[in-house]
Amino acid sequence: xxxxxxxxxxxxxxxARRRLLDLLDPGSFRELLGPAARExxxxxxxxxxxxxxxxGVVVGAGRLGGEPVLAAGQEGRFLGGAVGEVHGAKLTGxxxxxxxxxxxxxxxxxxxxxxxxxxxxxxxxxVSEVMRAVLSARGAGVPxxxxxxxxxxxxxxxxxxxxxCDAVVMSEExxxxxxGPDVIEASRGVEELDASDRAMVWRTWGGKHRALLGEAxxxxxxxxxAFRRAALEWVRRPRPLSLxxxxxxxAFLARRLEELGGCADGPDAWRAAGVxxxxxxxxxxxxAWSAAVGGARRRRP
Numbered sequence: 069x070x071x072x073x074x075x076x077x078x079x080x081x082x083x084a085r086r087r088l089l090d091l092l093d094p095g096s097f098r099e100l101l102g103p104a105a106r107e108x109x110x111x112x113x114x115x116x117x118x119x120x121x122x123x124g125v126v127v128g129a130g131r132l133g134g135e136p137v138l139a140a141g142q143e144g145r146f147l148g149g150a151v152g153e154v155h156g157a158k159l160t161g162x163x164x165x166x167x168x169x170x171x172x173x174x175x176x177x178x179x180x181x182x183x184x185x186x187x188x189x190x191x192x193x194x195v196s197e198v199m200r201a202v203l204s205a206r207g208a209g210v211p212x213x214x215x216x217x218x219x220x221x222x223x224x225x226x227x228x229x230x231x232x233c234d235a236v237v238m239s240e241e242x243x244x245x246x247x248g249p250d251v252i253e254a255s256r257g258v259e260e261l262d263a264s265d266r267a268m269v270w271r272t273w274g275g276k277h278r279a280l281l282g283e284a285x286x287x288x289x290x291x292x293x294a295f296r297r298a299a300l301e302w303v304r305r306p307r308p309l310s311l312x313x314x315x316x317x318x319a320f321l322a323r324r325l326e327e328l329g330g331c332a333d334g335p336d337a338w339r340a341a342g343v344x345x346x347x348x349x350x351x352x353x354x355x356a357w358s359a360a361v362g363g364a365r366r367r368r369p
Contacts, residue, residue, distance in 0.1 A: 079217040079292050080241050084126045084141030087177050090292035091215070091299060092130035092139060099128040101158055109152045111187045120146045123154040127162045133300050135172035138162050142179045144220040149180035151226060152187035156194020163201035166210045173211040173303035176233065181248060182224020195225030202232045203309065211306035215295055216242045216284075221273065223248040231283065234307045237298045238284040240354065243273035267350065271334030276349060276357060280338060281324065282366030289354060307368075316369035324366060341366070 079087060088097055101107050103121035112119045124146035129138050140162050142149040151159075159176070166174050183191035202212050214230040214237070216222045221243030222230050230236050230244060238244060249263035249272075263269065271277055278284040285302070288294035307313060331337040338346035341364040352360055 077292055078290050079239060079295055080219055080290050082292065083145065084143040084177065084179070087218075087292065087295075088126060088128070088130070088139055088141045091175065091177070091296050092132055092137070093134065097128055097130035097139070099126060100162070101127060107154055107158070109154050109187065111152060111184075111190065115186055117186065123152065123158065124149060125155045125158050127158050129171070132172070132175070132296075132303065135303070136169075137171050137173050137175055137303070138166050138169070139175040139177070141177035142218070142226075144179035144181075144218045147184060148220050149178075149218065150182060150184040151180060151191045151195055151198075151224075152184045153190035153194055155184075156191065156198055160194070160197045160201045163198070163205050163212070166205045167208055170208070170210060173213055173299075173306075174205055175213050175215060175299060175303075176229070177215045177218075178222040178226055178230055179216075179218025179220050180222055180224065180226045181220050182226065182251075192225065195229065198229050199225070199232055202229060206232075206234060206306075206309040209308070211303050213237065213299060213302050215299065216244055216275075217288075217290060217295060218242065221245070221248070223251075235285040235302045236278075236283065237286045237288060237295060237302065238275040238278060239288055239290045239295075240275040240357075241290050242275045243270070244275075244278050244283060245273045249273070268333070271350060274350075277334050277337075280341065280343075280349075280361055280365050281328075282320065282368050285368060287354060287357075313369075320366075320369050338364070 106121050108119040108121050108123050124143045127140040205212050212233045214233040217239040227246050249269045252261045253263040275287050279287040286298050288298050328337045335346040343364045
């Protein structure tokens with residue numbers, strides 16, 4: 069009797085530690101400030117709220133394709149991967165460590181709804197420190213790669229952090245943005261945005277839309293092996309941080325705004341970009357999607 073075929077694992081459904089173990093070379097990951105260190109949020113405890121002994125983020129060192137890397141994975145199962153003081157400090161500390169050790173790259177596996185409301189001021193400050201640390205690492209020649217494929221997506225200040233990285237790799241199921249659909253509905257009402265309209269949410273924040281606009285550099289299947297292959301490729305061709313590079317990026321964004329700024333919805337933008345039958349895009353698998361968007365897909369300079 070033959071064994072049934074192995075069922076592929078889902079990057080989206082895995083825990084932060086499982087994603088890191090699947091991404092890095094087998095047996096190479098060494099966690100720093102793990103749960104045994106008991107570095108949890110003092111703010112949550114003061115409010116009599118549950119805490120996590122790693123504060124919802126796993127950081128450490130390992131190897132990718134034999135090369136030394138530093139890596140972090142946000143745990144969306146704890147407070148939606150939201151950033152607080154300790155959570156942000158662990159990310160910042162990892163990036164600052166990269167300035168000393170000069171690894172081949174820093175990998176950020178982002179799965180977060182944004183900043184914790186319970187730690188608003190501390191969380192916002194922590195995110196700003198993460199942004200500065202990302203740019204410092206890039207400025208020192210250490211590539212920083214954002215991998216977005218968790219159930220929470222990547223929102224709030226961490227959405228800005230992702231776009232500060234050398235490259236962003238997403239799955240179709242992932243989402244990327246600043247204000248998320250639930251936040252917009254809560255603040256502006258369902259007339260402005262219906263967060264329960266999943267089709268609209270994914271054609272606004274989803275991986276296919278972000279890739280077509282050039283905000284995600286690569287779209288991959290919801291598969292740890294696919295994320296690993298993409299990470300191996302992107303850390304080998306970083307985008308050096310320089311004034312000419314920033315000027316090219318600014319020109320790219322200005323052109324995109326001029327061409328697509330009047331679009332009201334995802335399909336409008338896809339149609340304006342020259343995609344035939346844009347309403348079919350959400351239904352296509354990745355090979356068919358890539359063929360359909362063709363030269364319409366925007367790519368960062």
